[in-house]
Amino acid sequence: QDPASQFSPKQKLQEQSNTLDLLLPSREFAQAMDQQDPISHLRNDYFFPTNGSLQQTDISLVEKDEPCVYLCGNSLGLEPKETPTLVQEELDKWAKRGVTGHFDDSPRPWVSIDENVLAQSAAVVGAQPEEVAIMNSLTVNLHLLMVHFYKPTETRYKIIIETKAFPSDHLAVISQLLFHGRKPDDALIEVKPEEGSDIIDEAQIEAILDTEGDSVAMVMLSGVQFYTGQLFDMERITRAGHAKGCIVGFDLAHAAGNAFLRLHDWGVDFACWCTYKYLNAGPGGIAGAFIHSKHAGDVTRNRFAGWWGVDPKTRFEMNYDYKFVPGVKGLQLSNPPVLQTVSLLASLNVVKKTSMAELRTKSALLTAYLEVVLAGCSTELGKQTLRVLTPSNPARRGCQLSVLFPENIKPIFEQLERRGVICDMREPNVLRVAPCPIYNNFEDVYRFGEHLKASIKAVHGK
Amino acid sequence: QDPASQFSPKQKLQEQSNTLDLLLPSREFAQAMDQQDPISHLRNDYFFPTNGSLQQTDISLVEKDEPCVYLCGNSLGLEPKETPTLVQEELDKWAKRGVTGHFDDSPRPWVSIDENVLAQSAAVVGAQPEEVAIMNSLTVNLHLLMVHFYKPTETRYKIIIETKAFPSDHLAVISQLLFHGRKPDDALIEVKPEEGSDIIDEAQIEAILDTEGDSVAMVMLSGVQFYTGQLFDMERITRAGHAKGCIVGFDLAHAAGNAFLRLHDWGVDFACWCTYKYLNAGPGGIAGAFIHSKHAGDVTRNRFAGWWGVDPKTRFEMNYDYKFVPGVKGLQLSNPPVLQTVSLLASLNVVKKTSMAELRTKSALLTAYLEVVLAGCSTELGKQTLRVLTPSNPARRGCQLSVLFPENIKPIFEQLERRGVICDMREPNVLRVAPCPIYNNFEDVYRFGEHLKASIKAVHGK
Numbered sequence: 001q002d003p004a005s006q007f008s009p010k011q012k013l014q015e016q017s018n019t020l021d022l023l024l025p026s027r028e029f030a031q032a033m034d035q036q037d038p039i040s041h042l043r044n045d046y047f048f049p050t051n052g053s054l055q056q057t058d059i060s061l062v063e064k065d066e067p068c069v070y071l072c073g074n075s076l077g078l079e080p081k082e083t084p085t086l087v088q089e090e091l092d093k094w095a096k097r098g099v100t101g102h103f104d105d106s107p108r109p110w111v112s113i114d115e116n117v118l119a120q121s122a123a124v125v126g127a128q129p130e131e132v133a134i135m136n137s138l139t140v141n142l143h144l145l146m147v148h149f150y151k152p153t154e155t156r157y158k159i160i161i162e163t164k165a166f167p168s169d170h171l172a173v174i175s176q177l178l179f180h181g182r183k184p185d186d187a188l189i190e191v192k193p194e195e196g197s198d199i200i201d202e203a204q205i206e207a208i209l210d211t212e213g214d215s216v217a218m219v220m221l222s223g224v225q226f227y228t229g230q231l232f233d234m235e236r237i238t239r240a241g242h243a244k245g246c247i248v249g250f251d252l253a254h255a256a257g258n259a260f261l262r263l264h265d266w267g268v269d270f271a272c273w274c275t276y277k278y279l280n281a282g283p284g285g286i287a288g289a290f291i292h293s294k295h296a297g298d299v300t301r302n303r304f305a306g307w308w309g310v311d312p313k314t315r316f317e318m319n320y321d322y323k324f325v326p327g328v329k330g331l332q333l334s335n336p337p338v339l340q341t342v343s344l345l346a347s348l349n350v351v352k353k354t355s356m357a358e359l360r361t362k363s364a365l366l367t368a369y370l371e372v373v374l375a376g377c378s379t380e381l382g383k384q385t386l387r388v389l390t391p392s393n394p395a396r397r398g399c400q401l402s403v404l405f406p407e408n409i410k411p412i413f414e415q416l417e418r419r420g421v422i423c424d425m426r427e428p429n430v431l432r433v434a435p436c437p438i439y440n441n442f443e444d445v446y447r448f449g450e451h452l453k454a455s456i457k458a459v460h461g462k
Numbered sequence: 463q464d465p466a467s468q469f470s471p472k473q474k475l476q477e478q479s480n481t482l483d484l485l486l487p488s489r490e491f492a493q494a495m496d497q498q499d500p501i502s503h504l505r506n507d508y509f510f511p512t513n514g515s516l517q518q519t520d521i522s523l524v525e526k527d528e529p530c531v532y533l534c535g536n537s538l539g540l541e542p543k544e545t546p547t548l549v550q551e552e553l554d555k556w557a558k559r560g561v562t563g564h565f566d567d568s569p570r571p572w573v574s575i576d577e578n579v580l581a582q583s584a585a586v587v588g589a590q591p592e593e594v595a596i597m598n599s600l601t602v603n604l605h606l607l608m609v610h611f612y613k614p615t616e617t618r619y620k621i622i623i624e625t626k627a628f629p630s631d632h633l634a635v636i637s638q639l640l641f642h643g644r645k646p647d648d649a650l651i652e653v654k655p656e657e658g659s660d661i662i663d664e665a666q667i668e669a670i671l672d673t674e675g676d677s678v679a680m681v682m683l684s685g686v687q688f689y690t691g692q693l694f695d696m697e698r699i700t701r702a703g704h705a706k707g708c709i710v711g712f713d714l715a716h717a718a719g720n721a722f723l724r725l726h727d728w729g730v731d732f733a734c735w736c737t738y739k740y741l742n743a744g745p746g747g748i749a750g751a752f753i754h755s756k757h758a759g760d761v762t763r764n765r766f767a768g769w770w771g772v773d774p775k776t777r778f779e780m781n782y783d784y785k786f787v788p789g790v791k792g793l794q795l796s797n798p799p800v801l802q803t804v805s806l807l808a809s810l811n812v813v814k815k816t817s818m819a820e821l822r823t824k825s826a827l828l829t830a831y832l833e834v835v836l837a838g839c840s841t842e843l844g845k846q847t848l849r850v851l852t853p854s855n856p857a858r859r860g861c862q863l864s865v866l867f868p869e870n871i872k873p874i875f876e877q878l879e880r881r882g883v884i885c886d887m888r889e890p891n892v893l894r895v896a897p898c899p900i901y902n903n904f905e906d907v908y909r910f911g912e913h914l915k916a917s918i919k920a921v922h923g924k
C-alpha cells in the first residue's frame with residue numbers, strides 16, 4: 001500500500017503547526033520538521049552544490065558557502081559522497097589487475113558486477129530480483145522491450161500513450177510503429193486530458209480500452225508524467241489493459257525512486273527507468289528494465305539477442321549452443337559498464353539505509369509543504385495566482401509539483417538562479433519543483449519560497 | 463595505405479639484428495629495439511599491473527614489483543594514467559554543479575560531452591567526424607545499425623557472416639533474421655575456411671557473392687576475426703558486396719585501435735566497435751558506430767528513434783516537431799553516459815600523441831618479433847610444434863597471434879599466470895597473444911617467450 005494514500009499530509013502538517021505553535025510558512029516550523037524527520041541524516045550522504053560553486057549565482061544576494069536550494073532531482077539527482085570512492089576502487093582494480101578483474105577474487109568481479117545492484121533496484125520498483133536487469137540507457141531498454149512485447153497483428157496493432165509524452169518515448173513508440181509498417185495516424189492512440197483539465201483520468205483510459213481495446217496491442221504510459229507530475233494508477237491501468245488482452249508497460253523515468261511501486265504485484269508486463277533522476281547515479285547513468293516473472297518461461301517472443309543474455313555457464317564456451325537466461329536478463333546484450341554500475345551502487349547504498357515506504361511518507365509531507373509555501377508566494381503576484389498542474393491528491397503525484405505562472409517564467413527563473421535555486425523551467429510558463437525526500441529537507445522548501453518571493457519582486461520591480 | 467603492407471617486418475628485424483650484432487631472440491636485442499622505438503615513451507602513460515598485484519602470480523617465480531607481461535589488449539586494454547583524473551573531474555563537476563553541469567561554462571558540458579571524443583575516434587577508424595557516434599555498447603549498436611540497414615525483401619534477405627563469428631555477433635544476426643520471420647538455415651550464409659586452412663580467403667566471399675549475391679541483403683563480418691586474428695581485406699569485400707547491391711558492415715571490436723582502417727575511403731556502409739580492447743577505455747566501455755556519409759541524407763531507412771537523435775537545437779523544445787540529425791548521430795537514443803565518455807577521452811588523449819600509421823608500423827614489428835620468439839619456444843615441446851593460426855602476412859593480421867598448441871593449453875596457461883603473464887586462452891588448445899604497440903614493448907615479447915619456455919618445461923616436468 002502506498003504510504004501517501006494512508007494519511008493526509010496537509011492535515012499532518014497543520015497538526016504539527018498547532019502542536020509546535022509555529023506558523024506553517026516559517027523557518028522555525030521547517031527546522032522543527034527537519035528535527036523530527038527520522039531520515040534527515042541521509043542528506044549528509046550527498047554532495048550539495050554551494051551557492052558559490054554554481055555559475056549563475058550572484059553572491060551579493062546569497063551566502064557563498066551555503067548549500068544551494070536544489071529541487072531538481074527530477075532532472076539530475078545529487079551525487080552520493082560514496083560515489084568517488086567506489087568509482088576509484090574500480091579504476092584501481094583495473095590498474096592493478098587488468099583483465100583479470102573480470103574473474104578474480106577482488107570484490108565485485110566485473111563479469112557479474114550488475115549482481116551488486118539487482119536486489120536493491122528490485123526493491124525500489126517492487127519487483128523480484130530476477131525480474132530486473134540493470135543495463136544500457138532508458139530509451140535503448142524501451143526499444144529492446146518493445147521488440148520483445150510489441151508484435152502487431154492485422155487486427156491488434158495499436159499503441160496507447162499519453163499525450164505530450166516525453167519526446168523520447170513518443171519517438172520510440174512512433175518509430176516502432178513505422179518499423180512494423182504502421183501509420184501513427186491510425187495506430188497511435190494519444191490519451192488527452194478532458195477539456196479544462198490538466199491531468200488524465202484513468203477512467204478515460206478504461207473508456208478507450210472499452211471501445212478500442214481489441215485493436216490495442218500495447219499500453220505504454222509513463223509512471224509519473226514528466227510535465228504535469230501526475231502519478232498514474234498503474235495497477236488500475238494494468239488491470240484494464242489485461243482485461244482486453246493488451247500488454248501493459250511503463251516508463252518509470254520519473255517514478256523509480258520517487259513513487260511507491262509494486263510492479264510485480266500489479267502484474268505490469270514490462271517497465272524501464274533511468275537512474276540519473278531520483279536514483280542519483282549520475283549524468284547518463286545506467287538504466288533499468290523489468291519483465292514480469294509470468295513471462296520468464298515464454299520463448300516465443302522476439303528478441304534482439306546478444307551474448308550477455310546467454311546462460312553465464314555457457315557464455316564463454318562460444319559454441320553456438322545458446323541457452324538464454326529466462327526473463328529480462330535474457331535481453332542483456334553486452335558486458336556491463338563498470339563505472340556506471342558502481343555509480344548506481346553508491347546511490348543504492350544510501351537507499352538501503354531507508355525504504356521506499358519511509359521515503360514516500362516523507363515525500364508526501366515535503367511536497368504538501370511545498371504546496372503551502374507556493375500558496376504564500378501567489379500573493380506576491382498581485383491579482384494573478386500560481387496554479388499547480390499536478391494533482392492535489394498525494395496518492396496521485398510523486399514529489400514534483402509543476403507550477404503554472406501567469407506570465408513568462410524565464411525572468412523569474414533567472415532571478416531564482418541568481419539566488420542559488422536550482423529547479424526546472426519549461427517555457428513559456430511552467431516551473432517544475434521537486435523536493436527529493438532522500439536529500440532535501442523542509443528548510444530547503446521554505447528557502448525556496450523565500451527566494452521565489454524575492455525573485456517575483458525583483459522582476460516586478462517592487 | 464596500411465603501413466604494414468609497405469615493408470617486411472621480418473626482414474627489418476633481421477637487418478636490425480645484423481646491424482646491432484645481437485641475436486634476435488635475446489633480451490639485449492629487444493632492449494635495443496625499444497630504445498629505437500619513437501613511441502616507447504607512451505608506455506609510461508599507462509598503469510601496468512605488477513606481478514605482485516595479480517592474484518594468480520607466484521612471487522617465488524618472478525619479481526613482485528616488476529610489471530607483469532600484459533599481452534591481453536585484445537580482451538581488455540590497460541588503464542591510461544589520465545583516466546582517474548578525468549573521471550574525478552566529472553564527479554567534481556557533478557558534486558559542485560549538479561544538473562547545471564549539462565549546460566554551464568565548465569569544460570566539457572555534459573549535453574555535448576561526446577563531441578570531445580568524436581574527432582579522434584573518427585581518426586582511429588578512418589572516418590569523417592560526422593560519420594561517427596560514440597554511444598551505447600557494441601552489440602546494442604550492431605542491432606541499431608541492422609535495424610537501419612537490414613530490410614529484407616522476398617528476394618533479397620540473406621546475411622553473410624564468417625563461420626565461428628563471435629557469439630554476440632552470431633546471436634545478433636540470427637535474432638535479426640528471426641525477427642523478420644526468416645530462418646537462419648535458409649538466410650544465414652556462414653563462410654568457412656577451405657578444407658585444411660584456418661583462414662578465410664576473400665576470394666571465397668567473392669565467389670559466394672558471385673553465385674548468391676542477388677539474394678544477399680547484407681555482408682556483416684568482423685574486421686579482425688577474434689579467434690584466428692585474421693584481418694579481412696575490408697576494401698575488397700566492400701567492393702565485392704557493393705557490386706552485387708549488398709549492404710556491407712563490419713564489427714571492428716578487434717580492429718579499432720589495432721588495424722589501419724579507412725572506412726570512409728573504402729565505402730563501408732556501417733561499422734561498430736567497442737573501446738575496451740585496443741582503445742583502453744575500461745571494462746564495459748562505451749562503443750562506437752559508423753555510417754558512411756553517402757547514407758546521411760537518406761530518410762527512407764528504418765530507425766529506432768530517441769530524443770538524442772533529434773537536432774540539438776530543437777531537442778529541448780519537446781514539441782514533437784522532430785528533425786533527425788543526419789547520419790549515425792540520428793541513431794543516438796539517450797543522453798550520453800558521462801563517466802564512460804571521459805574514460806574514452808583519457809585513452810584517446812594518448813592516441814593523439816601518435817597516429818594509427820605509427821602504431822601500425824610498430825605493431826607489425828612487434829608481432830613479427832612475437833613470431834620469432836614463438837618459433838624459439840617450439841623446441842621446448844619436443845617433436846611437436848606450436849602452430850600460428852593467424853596469417854603470416856603482416857597486412858592480413860592485427861597485433862594478435864593465435865597459437866595452436868599440440869596439447870591442452872590449460873596447464874601451460876596456469877604456469878604462465880603463475881609467472882605474471884596475462885594473455886587469453888581458448889580451450890582446448892589455443893593461446894591468443896596480443897602485443898599492443900601503444901604500451902607493449904619488445905622486451906615484453908622477449909619476456910613472454912622466456913616465461914612460455916619455462917611454463918612448458920614446468921608442465922612437461924623437465
Ligand SMILES: Cc1ncc(COP(=O)(O)O)c(C=O)c1O
Binds near residue numbers: 333599600630715736
Ligand atoms: C567480435 C566481438 N563482437 C562482439 C563482442 C561483444 O561485445 P559487447 O559485450 O561489448 O557487446 C565482442 C567482445 O569481446 C567481440 O570480440
Ligand SMILES: Cc1ncc(COP(=O)(O)O)c(C=O)c1O
Binds near residue numbers: 168
Ligand atoms: C519520461 C522520460 N523518458 C525518456 C527520457 C529519456 O531518457 P534517456 O536519454 O535516458 O534515454 C527521459 C529523460 O528525461 C524521460 O524523462
